[in-house]
């Protein structure tokens with residue numbers, strides 16, 4: 001009752017925009033204990049309900065407060081294979097459902113999570129723990145994002161021999177080549193991967209399953225297969241001028257930057273650079289905000305982020321009460337770094353000269369509910385404007401997994417949204433093939449992918465033991 005919420009905060013803007021180091025800072029150990037002591041150990045901890053991996057939050061807050069580093073880490077790790085990653089990038093639905101948040105500021109659960117793992121690594125508590133007994137069952141995990149890695153960890157712990165295939169040149173999925181280094185330093189992923197490898201997980205990069213390994217080889221060589229290939233099909237904006245040089249998908253831009261930070265050379269002919277350019281990021285979500293931070297670090301002349309939806313309210317509305325996720329205005333560290341944000345803006349066309357983008361036509365829109373309660377958008381007359389832009393980054397989300405290739409070859413069924421259809425055991429419609437993460441849920445969050453990997457691992461293990 002006497003300790004107020006204290007966040008570690010970010011490095012100063014004028015310092016952090018010159019590098020790709022993580023922006024978030026850390027509290028000292030004493031302050032961290034005080035923050036953990038704010039947890040009331042509620043009889044019914046809604047944070048535990050709000051966390052998709054069901055983290056036993058009050059228990060490890062108590063362990064932090066009492067200085068029991070190993071206990072805090074083991075409780076945390078018992079529901080989450082890599083809390084050092086959620087501790088950095090999770091939007092923390094747990095905090096939105098923290099009972100303190102009804103009348104006060106929530107416990108700093110996400111930051112506490114990160115500090116538990118960092119202190120555990122520092123104290124040498126986190127060690128490889130290979131399984132004592134092997135089952136001689138072989139599992140292929142296709143895709144190395146958080147869903148695939150979470151499942152691989154648990155299946156390996158159960159004694160199965162797990163091979164993770166990844167089409168890219170490095171393991172991690174969107175953790176590696178989507179989320180920028182200023183939110184998640186890639187050495188954090190490598191540190192965990194080293195332990196996984198020591199524990200016996202086999203990693204194969206640069207292997208596009210379906211091309212480099214045929215579908216039949218896959219089915220014949222493994223007792224069970226987990227598809228964790230993500231939802232890689234980006235939503236496009238098929239308006240006039242879409243083909244102009246200067247209009248790109250956000251992921252192409254972000255991936256190049258992460259590769260550059262990793263020391264790879266991007267050939268000039270394909271390099272997408274924001275340097276000295278007027279950048280417009282189309283899409284107001286998290287991927288868009290990552291494009292903002294990346295453009296600022298690449299020394300863009302200006303950065304504007306536009307969103308077609310209305311500006312969210314500052315406070316919860318009556319029909320969006322605690323403990324649900326609040327549909328309120330959110331700002332990231334990147335937004336503080338110098339970006340104009342605009343809502344109710346729709347893109348009409350891209351304009352260019354000699355094949356090169358130089359401006360775009362946008363219009364203000366309004367949203368109203370029709371008789372059936374559906375929200376309908378209409379353009380506001382007389383609000384058309386031309387804005388200068390040299391680089392437009394399309395970050396309007398992802399529509400579904402890529403069907404062409406592996407998924408088509410396996411003849412899997414899809415749900416109405418084009419995601420791979422699974423039952424509650426994450427089984428697809430084809431025997432011995434399971435699916436987890438964005439591929440079956442649609443583009444979502446790291447913490448949801450981790451949970452999906454856990455559910456798939458449990459059910460693959462049961463499937464293999466019954467065989």
Ligand SMILES: Cc1cc2nc3c(=O)[nH]c(=O)nc-3n(C[C@H](O)[C@H](O)[C@H](O)COP(=O)(O)OP(=O)(O)OC[C@H]3O[C@@H](n4cnc5c(N)ncnc54)[C@H](O)[C@@H]3O)c2cc1C
Pocket residue numbers: 089090091142143144145146147148165166167168172173174175178179180183207208209210228229230231251254286287290405406436437438439443444445446447449
């Ligand atoms: C730019 C960006 C920023 C994000 N930031 C956050 C954030 O801050 N917090 C958060 O919670 N979530 C964030 N997300 C969402 C989060 O990253 C995803 O929801 C999560 O990574 C999905 O995990 P996944 O394992 O299902 O798939 P992915 O991470 O997409 O991994 C799928 C992997 O499968 C591989 N693959 C595909 N096909 C094949 C094949 N045939 N053979 C071999 N490999 C294959 C792909 O190359 C990829 O590496 C962000 C997403 C993006 C795009």
Ligand code: SF4
Pocket residue numbers: 050051052053054055057080086087090091092093094095109110113447
């Ligand atoms: S994984 Fe996310 S929701 Fe769960 S405790 Fe950590 S920050 Fe909260």
